[in-house]
Ligand SMILES: C[C@@]1(CC(=O)O)C2=NC(=C\c3[nH]c(c(CCC(=O)O)c3CC(=O)O)Cc3[nH]c(c(CC(=O)O)c3CCC(=O)O)/C=C3\N/C(=C\2)[C@@H](CCC(=O)O)[C@]3(C)CC(=O)O)/[C@H]1CCC(=O)O
C-alpha cells in the first residue's frame with residue numbers, strides 16, 4: 001500500500017505572516033480556511049481583482065490586507081508562508097521559483113508537486129483539532145471524513161481535555177512518574193470493552 005509521507009504540524013498563524021496571491025475562488029477558500037482556524041491570522045492577499053466575499057472579510061478582520069496589483073517579488077518579503085492561487089500556471093510557477101529562492105515555504109494550489117505543504121481538512125471540537133490529508137489524492141474524501149468525525153466525536157471530549165489539563169498541572173513528581181499517572185488515568189479510553197469493569 002502507498003504511504004502518506006506528509007508530516008503534520010500545527011501553525012500558529014497569529015505569529016506568522018501569510019501571503020496569498022490570487023483573490024478568486026481558491027484565494028478566498030484558503031483565506032477562509034485559515035481564518036476559521038485562527039481569526040487572528042495575519043494574511044496579505046495580492047491580486048488583480050478580488051471576489052466580493054474577500055472584500056467583506058477584509059472589512060471584518062483587521063489582520064487581513066488586500067493589495068490590488070500584479071504580483072511582484074517584493075510581495076514575498078517578510079512572509080513566512082505563501083499560497084500561490086492565481087489562475088495562471090506560469091505565474092504560479094514563477095511565484096514558486098521566487099519563494100524557493102528566499103526559502104519561504106509555498107503551496108501552489110494548481111500543482112501539488114510544487115507544494116512544500118498542503119492544507120488539510122480540519123475537525124474542530126473546542127481544544128481538539130484533527131487535520132486530515134489524503135496525500136492529495138481526494139480532497140473531497142478528506143472533506144467527507146471531516147464531516148463524519150465532526151459528528152462522531154462527542155462535544156463532551158473538550159470537557160475531558162480541560163479536566164486532564166487541570167490534573168496534568170497538579171501532578172507532582174518527575175516526568176516519568178507524571179507520564180505513568182496520566183497513562184493510567186486515560187487507560188480506560190483504549191482498553192477493550194471486554195476488559196472494563
Ligand atoms: C482539504 C482541503 C483544505 C483546504 O483547501 O482548506 C483541500 N482541498 C479542499 C477541497 C477541494 N479541493 C478541490 C475540490 C474539488 C473536488 C476534488 O478535486 O476532489 C475540493 C472539494 C470541495 O471544494 O468540495 C480541488 C483540488 N484540490 C487540489 C487540486 C490540485 C490538484 O490536485 O492537482 C484540485 C483540483 C483543481 C482542478 O481540478 O482544477 C489540491 C489540494 N487540495 C488540498 C486541500 C490539498 C490536498 C489535501 C489532501 O491531502 O487531501 C492540495 C494538494 C493542495 C492544497 O490546496 O493545499 C479542502 C477541503 C475543505 C473542507 O474540509 O471542507
Ligand SMILES: NC(=O)c1ccc[n+]([C@@H]2O[C@H](COP(=O)([O-])OP(=O)(O)OC[C@H]3O[C@@H](n4cnc5c(N)ncnc54)[C@H](O)[C@@H]3O)[C@@H](O)[C@H]2O)c1
Nearest residue numbers: 022023024025026027047048049070071085086087109110
Ligand atoms: N488547491 C485547491 O484546493 C484547488 C481547488 C480548485 C482549483 N484550484 C486551482 O487554483 C487556481 C485558481 O483558481 P480560482 O478558481 O481561484 O481562479 P479565479 O479565476 O477565480 O481567480 C484567479 C485570481 O488570480 C488573480 N491573478 C491573476 N493574475 C494575477 C497577477 N499577475 N498578479 C496577482 N494576481 C493575479 C486574479 O486577479 C484572480 O483574483 C486554478 O489554477 C485552479 O486549477 C486549486
